[in-house]
Amino acid sequence: MEKTFDTLLARMQELRDLGGLIGLATWDQETYLPPKGAESRAHQLSTLQGIHHERLVDPRLGELLAWAADNKSLTADQRAMARVLTQERDRAVKVPKALVQALAEAQSRGLGAWREARKQNRFAVFQPALERMLALRREQADAYGHDGERYNALLEGYEPGMRVARLTPVLSALRDNLIPLVAAIQAAPRKVGDFFQGRRFDPEAQWRFTLRLLGDMGFDLEAGRQDKSIHPFSSGQHPTDVRLTTNIEEGSLTALLSTLHEGGHGLYEQGFSAAHYRTPLANAPSMGLHESQSRLWENLVGRSRAFWTHYFPALREAFPEALAGVDLDTFHAALNRVTPSFIRVEADEVTYNLHIVLRYELELLLIRDELPLGELPSAWNERMRRFLGVTPPDDTQGVLQDIHWAWGEFGYFPTYSLGNLYAASIYRAAQRALPNLEEGLARGELRPLRDWLRTHVHSEGYRQPAEELVRKVTGQGLTDADFLAYLKSKFGALYGVAL
Amino acid sequence: MEKTFDTLLARMQELRDLGGLIGLATWDQETYLPPKGAESRAHQLSTLQGIHHERLVDPRLGELLAWAADNKSLTADQRAMARVLTQERDRAVKVPKALVQALAEAQSRGLGAWREARKQNRFAVFQPALERMLALRREQADAYGHDGERYNALLEGYEPGMRVARLTPVLSALRDNLIPLVAAIQAAPRKVGDFFQGRRFDPEAQWRFTLRLLGDMGFDLEAGRQDKSIHPFSSGQHPTDVRLTTNIEEGSLTALLSTLHEGGHGLYEQGFSAAHYRTPLANAPSMGLHESQSRLWENLVGRSRAFWTHYFPALREAFPEALAGVDLDTFHAALNRVTPSFIRVEADEVTYNLHIVLRYELELLLIRDELPLGELPSAWNERMRRFLGVTPPDDTQGVLQDIHWAWGEFGYFPTYSLGNLYAASIYRAAQRALPNLEEGLARGELRPLRDWLRTHVHSEGYRQPAEELVRKVTGQGLTDADFLAYLKSKFGALYGVAL
Numbered sequence: 001m002e003k004t005f006d007t008l009l010a011r012m013q014e015l016r017d018l019g020g021l022i023g024l025a026t027w028d029q030e031t032y033l034p035p036k037g038a039e040s041r042a043h044q045l046s047t048l049q050g051i052h053h054e055r056l057v058d059p060r061l062g063e064l065l066a067w068a069a070d071n072k073s074l075t076a077d078q079r080a081m082a083r084v085l086t087q088e089r090d091r092a093v094k095v096p097k098a099l100v101q102a103l104a105e106a107q108s109r110g111l112g113a114w115r116e117a118r119k120q121n122r123f124a125v126f127q128p129a130l131e132r133m134l135a136l137r138r139e140q141a142d143a144y145g146h147d148g149e150r151y152n153a154l155l156e157g158y159e160p161g162m163r164v165a166r167l168t169p170v171l172s173a174l175r176d177n178l179i180p181l182v183a184a185i186q187a188a189p190r191k192v193g194d195f196f197q198g199r200r201f202d203p204e205a206q207w208r209f210t211l212r213l214l215g216d217m218g219f220d221l222e223a224g225r226q227d228k229s230i231h232p233f234s235s236g237q238h239p240t241d242v243r244l245t246t247n248i249e250e251g252s253l254t255a256l257l258s259t260l261h262e263g264g265h266g267l268y269e270q271g272f273s274a275a276h277y278r279t280p281l282a283n284a285p286s287m288g289l290h291e292s293q294s295r296l297w298e299n300l301v302g303r304s305r306a307f308w309t310h311y312f313p314a315l316r317e318a319f320p321e322a323l324a325g326v327d328l329d330t331f332h333a334a335l336n337r338v339t340p341s342f343i344r345v346e347a348d349e350v351t352y353n354l355h356i357v358l359r360y361e362l363e364l365l366l367i368r369d370e371l372p373l374g375e376l377p378s379a380w381n382e383r384m385r386r387f388l389g390v391t392p393p394d395d396t397q398g399v400l401q402d403i404h405w406a407w408g409e410f411g412y413f414p415t416y417s418l419g420n421l422y423a424a425s426i427y428r429a430a431q432r433a434l435p436n437l438e439e440g441l442a443r444g445e446l447r448p449l450r451d452w453l454r455t456h457v458h459s460e461g462y463r464q465p466a467e468e469l470v471r472k473v474t475g476q477g478l479t480d481a482d483f484l485a486y487l488k489s490k491f492g493a494l495y496g497v498a499l
Numbered sequence: 500m501e502k503t504f505d506t507l508l509a510r511m512q513e514l515r516d517l518g519g520l521i522g523l524a525t526w527d528q529e530t531y532l533p534p535k536g537a538e539s540r541a542h543q544l545s546t547l548q549g550i551h552h553e554r555l556v557d558p559r560l561g562e563l564l565a566w567a568a569d570n571k572s573l574t575a576d577q578r579a580m581a582r583v584l585t586q587e588r589d590r591a592v593k594v595p596k597a598l599v600q601a602l603a604e605a606q607s608r609g610l611g612a613w614r615e616a617r618k619q620n621r622f623a624v625f626q627p628a629l630e631r632m633l634a635l636r637r638e639q640a641d642a643y644g645h646d647g648e649r650y651n652a653l654l655e656g657y658e659p660g661m662r663v664a665r666l667t668p669v670l671s672a673l674r675d676n677l678i679p680l681v682a683a684i685q686a687a688p689r690k691v692g693d694f695f696q697g698r699r700f701d702p703e704a705q706w707r708f709t710l711r712l713l714g715d716m717g718f719d720l721e722a723g724r725q726d727k728s729i730h731p732f733s734s735g736q737h738p739t740d741v742r743l744t745t746n747i748e749e750g751s752l753t754a755l756l757s758t759l760h761e762g763g764h765g766l767y768e769q770g771f772s773a774a775h776y777r778t779p780l781a782n783a784p785s786m787g788l789h790e791s792q793s794r795l796w797e798n799l800v801g802r803s804r805a806f807w808t809h810y811f812p813a814l815r816e817a818f819p820e821a822l823a824g825v826d827l828d829t830f831h832a833a834l835n836r837v838t839p840s841f842i843r844v845e846a847d848e849v850t851y852n853l854h855i856v857l858r859y860e861l862e863l864l865l866i867r868d869e870l871p872l873g874e875l876p877s878a879w880n881e882r883m884r885r886f887l888g889v890t891p892p893d894d895t896q897g898v899l900q901d902i903h904w905a906w907g908e909f910g911y912f913p914t915y916s917l918g919n920l921y922a923a924s925i926y927r928a929a930q931r932a933l934p935n936l937e938e939g940l941a942r943g944e945l946r947p948l949r950d951w952l953r954t955h956v957h958s959e960g961y962r963q964p965a966e967e968l969v970r971k972v973t974g975q976g977l978t979d980a981d982f983l984a985y986l987k988s989k990f991g992a993l994y995g996v997a998l
Contacts, residue, residue: 017546020539021520024527032531036722037740040519043777044736047516051550223535237543241536278542 114406195334264297271458291419613905694833770957790918
């Protein structure tokens with residue numbers, strides 16, 4: 001085997017091509033696959049993932065990467081490509097095949113048990129499958145290796161470089177700041193009612209509006225598309241083929257915000273540098289950073305008064321009946337209504353991260369084996385009361401609401417909060433760099449923000465870890481300061497209260 | 500490596516999974532891929548095809564197949580699976596990698612040159628690329644091995660078991676029978692005008708009608724789907740995931756016949772035995788036999804008076820303006836209008852096979868190197884005059900009309916005629932087995948025919964070569980007798996002339 005960068009590059013490209021095809025087959029599964037094709041698709045995906053794994057752990061790739069690691073003649077980008085792939089490969093090599101298979105089986109059983117438990121509305125039905133999954137994930141964490149904190153080894157799979165010792169103080173402080181903030185908003189004299197109750201928004205008009213938003217924010221619809229699926233998601237087969245989905249409900253306008261969210265992910269994928277295509281650098285450095293881009297467009301932009309200053313007249317034209325007599329202020333307040341609730345995915349910007357901290361604290365205890373599984377529902381409900389002042393009426397609206405643990409995803413939840421915190425800091429940096437940003441948004445000018453993000457965040461790809469990139473862009477690393485300042489200013493004004 | 504049938508089966512399944520994924524990526528390319536994603540998709544497909552090839556030629560698969568060939572303890576189906584895969588593998592092994600790459604390059608160049616030649620309307624622009632492609636295909640035929648007739652080695656790739664010595668007499672006799680038949684219809688006193696000229700058929704209503712036809716003919720829309728593409732095609736990822744496309748034009752109803760055509764292919768794919776899923780037996784034994792099913796539904800059923808006896812009232816309801824005052828006989832005659840024309844894909848049932856015989860004769864000469872390439876356009880036009888009495892006004896409407904040669908497909912065209920001949924013979928066998936077939940069609944009962952085809956043709960898969968299966972089903976092998984009898988009876992009645 002010839003040891004040249006071209007040889008290594010060819011292997012990187014093959015892996016990326018296979019990854020893109022896994023993305024396509026998964027996208028198709030959620031959009032166009034006929035129902036009876038589910039089993040054959042599962043076989044095809046498993047075959048493809050098996051080949052991807054086999055190519056990744058191939059010892060000859062290991063030799064090429066070792067050669068590249070020592071090679072001073074490579075460019076900085078070439079070294080970064082080798083470094084990123086080495087990290088991915090090292091993790092893959094460490095997990096024995098038997099454990100990979102056991103995890104796949106546990107996922108499939110976990111999913112089945114979780115669905116049955118929701119049907120019966122009883123956590124106990126899910127408990128044995130969750131017990132097994134936790135045991136396997138602990139075993140996997142030990143296989144990866146860690147400094148005594150198993151959770152770090154799992155977190156690394158979603159948020160490379162992040163550690164419990166760095167994350168816990170930030171999330172605990174965030175929690176301690178948010179609890180009184182929620183209470184203050186609850187106690188504010190100004191109230192916001194349930195605006196959407198009883199209104200109907202034509203689905204066709206919603207679909208057209210989402211496409212208009214995607215075009216306006218600079219998502220290239222010649223290098224991507226939007227389709228419909230039950231749960232919205234984004235899937236990057238390649239930066240020139242980025243697929244988003246949305247789910248349109250007649251009774252709300254969540255599809256619009258969901259499109260801004262997925263569009264934010266999509267802009268990240270489309271914004272990778274052409275020089276990095278088909279290499280490990282055409283990747284976000286972490287899920288938290290990827291999420292920062294979706295949250296930035298959904299929340300910082302899409303729930304702002306400036307944004308709706310421009311779009312509200314068009315929205316009223318698109319839904320003349322549903323929005324008859326509604327003014328901008330009423331609509332903007334409705335989009336930002338704060339209500340402590342049971343369900344994470346329906347939570348507003350203020351309460352959302354309390355749902356995440358709750359999950360983070362619990363999964364940390366579970367991975368550490370410090371919480372008997374039978375006590376999980378009560379531990380969940382106790383925190384719901386303490387953080388949000390509400391008690392879930394049953395398990396389905398409590399501990400059983402998310403699919404993540406059934407699927408074995410421990411370490412994933414905190415990336416949502418990291419996304420929110422990074423989004424606020426990055427948006428603040430954009431405000432400093434683009435002094436007329438808000439005035440532009442109020443005129444419907446979304447491109448300057450996209451271009452700034454592309455230059456400073458997206459085109460960097462995976463050259464450096466997430467927090468290092470954030471520090472480069474904002475001048476500081478992970479912090480809750482920008483996020484809390486944003487919440488206090490926005491919701492203070494909306495609820496007419498000093499926060 | 501353990502030599503068991505399960506080990507072999509796992510490899511068969513992997514190959515089928517990869518084949519299904521190649522099908523999905525190709526389907527997506529023609530339906531939903533964003534335009535700028537073309538280049539990345541080409542990379543992904545090339546990677547996937549490379550892996551498929553690598554797995555197919557793997558020497559350990561060869562050892563497993565050799566073991567299976569000698570093994571008397573295997574069932575008949577297991578031996579057939581091994582036999583079919585051995586044939587495929589032997590051919591793949593024989594072509595050197597350098598030739599595979601040269602062919603891929605020649606295809607890409609051939610396609611480019613063909614498009615440019617059509618734009619300039621000059622065969623000479625295409626000639627050098629075609630010359631190169633012919634040289635490579637001759638080289639490939641020699642690599643496959645043959646009995647002195649190179650064309651046989653190429654034909655084998657589309658129609659396994661078929662030989663020039665068997666095919667030429669049948670197609671020559673067909674030609675000699677069709678030429679006077681066309682002339683007699685031309686001379687008939689009854690004339691059929693261009694019915695569709697100036698009429699407009701609502702595209703949405705056409706789309707709904709095509710879906711109704713698919714449902715009625717028993718195509719399972721839970722195990723398949725229909726989408727739109729520029730050129731209609733069918734693509735079987737798996738018998739439970741069969742994808743058809745159609746192309747709707749406002750000015751005609753060809754979409755309906757095209758859906759019946761692709762639906763015929765689709766029923767074949769859905770009809771494979773579940774015991775053969777993910778093995779080489781879940782395959783048609785030849786392209787000609789596959790085509791027989793599409794032609795049977797498009798022509799024998801879809802252009803029959805019985806079929807439209809049931810559907811014409813619904814058609815008039817679907818297109819009340821376009822079909823105002825039109826009666827069944829007029830419409831049925833319009834669907835079966837015979838006109839010698841330049842373009843194969845627009846040809847009627849009577850003239851169609853003359854277009855094919857022309858191409859077969861020419862490509863046989865080309866592969867034998869018995870026709871100087873510069874003379875190809877005049878040889879084409881001379882045959883057009885002799886067979887159909889018309890002279891193409893230019894190369895684009897003559898020798899440049901089909902994409903097949905640009906793509907290097909020599910040996911493909913005759914499978915279209917084999918499809919027509921097999922379809923007529925199989926339909927005749929169905930008529931014998933189902934005495935009330937036509938009366939049923941006139942009541943819209945398409946399922947008995949589908950069920951009969953499923954039992955006698957589809958579920959057999961690739962247990963035996965095409966002609967052997969046809970012999971089992973119809974009592975005789977390849978013949979033009981049923982097809983000619985069908986044409987004479989149908990078009991004699993339509994044109995009011997004894998044929």
